[in-house]
């Protein structure tokens with residue numbers, strides 16, 4: 001579990017993080033969203049003890065990250081701007097990290113395999129593509145088999161294969177009971193990967209919510225020559241109905257099947273019946289704009 005309590009970070013006159021409080025729970029993927037400059041990276045860096053808060057505090061597993069004796073086994077992280085010895089091979093890079101924590105070679109081979117890097121493990125990491133570099137950073141984050149995993153924009157530079165790999169990996173880490181905090185700009189990706197979302201803007205918390213709650217109810221668009229009667233029938237069954245032009249109804253609170261069945265019962269004609277999935281992008285933009 002990660003706990004952030006009234007965290008503030010100022011850089012000169014810039015307030016990057018402005019009184020943030022939240023808890024990231026184990027067993028689910030928590031997406032960390034916000035526009036550029038919202039303070040996501042700075043918050044992650046403070047959780048990992050890399051930036052000192054101006055005030056407030058952040059703990060990982062109940063203790064400040066820097067106080068843990070073997071931090072790699074507590075939390076693994078991928079941050080922007082990887083620290084990498086460019087001349088070393090991927091395996092040497094991981095072995096170097098492993099040695100500082102008394103982690104064996106076997107584990108290095110395991111994470112290389114998990115990250116799909118076994119075939120290139122002997123190659124100079126400096127020559128890696130952006131995507132391969134991301135995979136190596138994630139392999140390093142997993143090295144200590146940590147209970148908490150923090151990834152800043154892990155999908156950056158990954159090809160579709162890599163994106164799918166990350167999605168599957170994050171879901172599995174959460175299913176294993178780990179705490180997973182992941183920032184991303186890709187709403188479509190967060191919509192399929194995250195269970196819970198933290199949205200920040202200007203260093204402040206805008207939402208701490210389940211994905212389903214943020215997306216709200218699904219809606220259906222219905223076109224009918226009997227729109228007025230159909231509307232009454234649907235409202236009587238608890239739907240919220242907004243009437244548009246040319247017999248178009250927007251219905252919330254009843255699914256397509258229930259709408260179709262209600263129309264059939266009352267012998268009302270339907271020309272079109274289309275469920276509309278709320279998009280995370282829309283919900284997010286509405287939040288950030290407000």
Ligand SMILES: Nc1ncnc2c1ncn2[C@@H]1O[C@H](COP(=O)(O)OP(=O)(O)OP(=O)(O)O)[C@@H](O)[C@H]1O
Pocket residue numbers: 011014015016034035036037038039040041042043
């Ligand atoms: N070391 C620093 N010195 C001065 N200002 C900084 C520093 N690090 C971050 N900032 C400022 O703090 C604010 C928050 O930056 P941060 O990188 O945390 O945002 P972010 O949400 O991660 O953005 P992005 O999505 O673009 O990575 C920005 O205004 C940024 O310019």
